[in-house]
Amino acid sequence: MKKRKKHQTRPVAESDREFVLAAAAALFRERGYERTTVKEIAEACDMLPGSLHYRYPSKESLLVDLMRLALEQASSALARATVGVSDPVEQLRRGINAHLDLLVDGSDMVYVLLFEWRSLRGEARQEMIDLRDRYERLWAAMLQSLASQGIIRADVDLNLLRLFGLGGLNWVATWFDKKGRYSLEDIGNFVWQLIRDAVINQADR
Amino acid sequence: MKKRKKHQTRPVAESDREFVLAAAAALFRERGYERTTVKEIAEACDMLPGSLHYRYPSKESLLVDLMRLALEQASSALARATVGVSDPVEQLRRGINAHLDLLVDGSDMVYVLLFEWRSLRGEARQEMIDLRDRYERLWAAMLQSLASQGIIRADVDLNLLRLFGLGGLNWVATWFDKKGRYSLEDIGNFVWQLIRDAVINQADR
DNA sequence: GTCTATACTCTGATAGAC
DNA sequence: GTCTATCAGAGTATAGAC
Numbered sequence: 001m002k003k004r005k006k007h008q009t010r011p012v013a014e015s016d017r018e019f020v021l022a023a024a025a026a027l028f029r030e031r032g033y034e035r036t037t038v039k040e041i042a043e044a045c046d047m048l049p050g051s052l053h054y055r056y057p058s059k060e061s062l063l064v065d066l067m068r069l070a071l072e073q074a075s076s077a078l079a080r081a082t083v084g085v086s087d088p089v090e091q092l093r094r095g096i097n098a099h100l101d102l103l104v105d106g107s108d109m110v111y112v113l114l115f116e117w118r119s120l121r122g123e124a125r126q127e128m129i130d131l132r133d134r135y136e137r138l139w140a141a142m143l144q145s146l147a148s149q150g151i152i153r154a155d156v157d158l159n160l161l162r163l164f165g166l167g168g169l170n171w172v173a174t175w176f177d178k179k180g181r182y183s184l185e186d187i188g189n190f191v192w193q194l195i196r197d198a199v200i201n202q203a204d205r
Numbered sequence: 206m207k208k209r210k211k212h213q214t215r216p217v218a219e220s221d222r223e224f225v226l227a228a229a230a231a232l233f234r235e236r237g238y239e240r241t242t243v244k245e246i247a248e249a250c251d252m253l254p255g256s257l258h259y260r261y262p263s264k265e266s267l268l269v270d271l272m273r274l275a276l277e278q279a280s281s282a283l284a285r286a287t288v289g290v291s292d293p294v295e296q297l298r299r300g301i302n303a304h305l306d307l308l309v310d311g312s313d314m315v316y317v318l319l320f321e322w323r324s325l326r327g328e329a330r331q332e333m334i335d336l337r338d339r340y341e342r343l344w345a346a347m348l349q350s351l352a353s354q355g356i357i358r359a360d361v362d363l364n365l366l367r368l369f370g371l372g373g374l375n376w377v378a379t380w381f382d383k384k385g386r387y388s389l390e391d392i393g394n395f396v397w398q399l400i401r402d403a404v405i406n407q408a409d410r
Numbered sequence: 411g412t413c414t415a416t417a418c419t420c421t422g423a424t425a426g427a428c
Numbered sequence: 429g430t431c432t433a434t435c436a437g438a439g440t441a442t443a444g445a446c
Contacts, residue, residue: 032323034239037439049440051412059440117379118237118320160387160395163380164373171372174322182365190365198403243422254422256430264422 020045020055021066025108033063033112033119063116064124070109071131077102078138088146089204092195095142097188099169104176104184114170139166151204165195225250225260226271230313238268238317238324268321269329275314276336282307283343293351294409297400300347302393304374309381309389319375344371356409370400 023044027036038059042052056062081098082091103110113131120128139162146152152161172187196205228249232241243264247257261267286303287296308315318336325333344367351357357366377392401410 032239034237035324038441039439047411048413050414050442053441054411057441115323119240157395160392161399163377164392164396164399167376167379168369168373171376172368174372175368187365187369190362191369194366194369194399194403198399242420252429253431255424255432258423259429262423 017055017065018069020052021062021069021109024062025066025070025112028063028066028112028116029108033116060120060124063112063119064127066109067113067128067131070107070113071135073107074099074102074110074113074135075138077106078135082142088142088149088151089196089200091142092146093188093192095139096165096169096192096195097185099166100172100184100188100191103170103173111173115173136162136166146200151201152199153201156199161195161199165191222260222270223274225257226267226274226314229267230271230275230317233268233271233317233321234313238321265325265329268317268324269332271314272318272333272336275312275318276340278312279304279307279315279318279340280343282311283340287347293347293354293356294401294405296347297351298393298397300344301370301374301397301400302390304371305377305389305393305396308375308378316378320378341367341371351405356406357404358406361404366400366404370396 020041024036024041027040027044031040038049038052041062042049045052052062056065077098078095081094085091085094103114113128117125117128117132140158143152143158143162147154147156147158152158169191176182176184176187225246229241229246232245232249236245243254243257246267247254250257257267261270282303283300286299290296290299308319318333322330322333322337345363348357348363348367352359352361352363357363374396381387381389381392
């Protein structure tokens with residue numbers, strides 16, 4: 001790979017794969033997968049389409065690999081945010097903030113994983129769904145743990161709570177405006193209070 | 206326009222415009238805007254690309270017109286669901302169900318309005334954002350009315366409530382499965398109870 | 411591993427007869 | 429208004445030298 005002139009130099013610890021995928025993710029996020037050409041991706045990496053093809057046999061395979069990395073990022077971000085936090089309610093609060101941060105501000109790949117699923121068909125689509133499910137299972141486990149400790153009211157459907165909650169958080173990426181009236185922290189706090197007031201037992205708040 | 210053979214006959218009251226846009230919306234929903242060709246749209250209407258071009262000078266202009274119609278559908282569905290309902294809390298409940306129903310089961314156009322916004326650029330994009338804002342304002346008014354009657358707790362940020370709530374509802378369209386364990390009614394009830402428990406004053410539940 | 415050059419396909423849009 | 433025919437451009441992917 002040639003030295004990159006116009007772009008940030010690549011942190012030495014990062015692999016070539018991550019560099020390429022990060023560049024692609026930024027383009028996919030801004031322009032969408034279909035409207036981004038392989039030529040543009042190659043340019044963003046200071047290489048030519050042929051070199052990109054050496055790494056990935058097709059544009060679609062690049063997207064799939066990008067989504068694999070996105071899952072790793074999301075999972076480890078969630079783990080980092082909650083590890084070592086003993087209070088399970090606080091764990092939930094931090095998880096919400098971590099998800100929001102990563103999606104809106106932290107990782108173009110996670111954004112792409114969540115918003116470009118319609119670009120994949122057949123087998124690749126199924127793999128992407130499996131990736132998402134693995135991330136959702138982390139959330140399911142967290143909620144389940146809260147419920148079995150009696151912190152979440154027993155009559156709350158945990159699946160629907162997870163689906164609706166993450167859905168609302170994901171959608172933030174469609175309207176969030178850095179210069180807008182709400183910071184990510186404002187939004188995280190709001191969601192946290194809403195969930196707390198709706199499903200957490202009084203004694204545990 | 207030729208008689209349609211393979212497709213449902215068009216209800217006489219519906220305009221030609223609506224027929225074409227409905228066909229396009231179904232394709233856009235299933236395959237996405239970029240992956241749908243004008244040829245496919247024309248075929249779905251039993252015409253040829255040339256005839257479609259007589260109606261819309263470009264593929265993009267068709268999408269914009271589709272979104273205009275989607276806004277009308279969404280607005281009137283919301284109005285229909287809440288008109289004549291005197292209890293404002295019940296209005297909110299019905300609004301939630303109406304939005305869910307329309308998006309997931311009722312109108313491909315509304316789905317397209319919400320999920321294909323990234324396909325538009327520049328001026329067309331701005332018009333689409335304006336269309337969405339007009340729909341959101343209907344919700345804002347409903348929530349504002351509830352708040353000024355003291356039904357929604359005074360400390361709740363109505364903008365964030367609307368954005369997060371509609372976001373969670375919109376996201377349902379990405380995971381809902383007709384054969385799954387949850388019916389639209391289940392989901393509507395869940396969301397309604399969540400919002401109620403979180404922000405509606407005890408006395409008004 | 412990277413480059414140059416190109417093959418092949420598909421697409422949106424147009425022109426003009428009827 | 430609808431048709432036939434076609435264009436110009438873009439896009440992915442490939443081949444093969446270096």
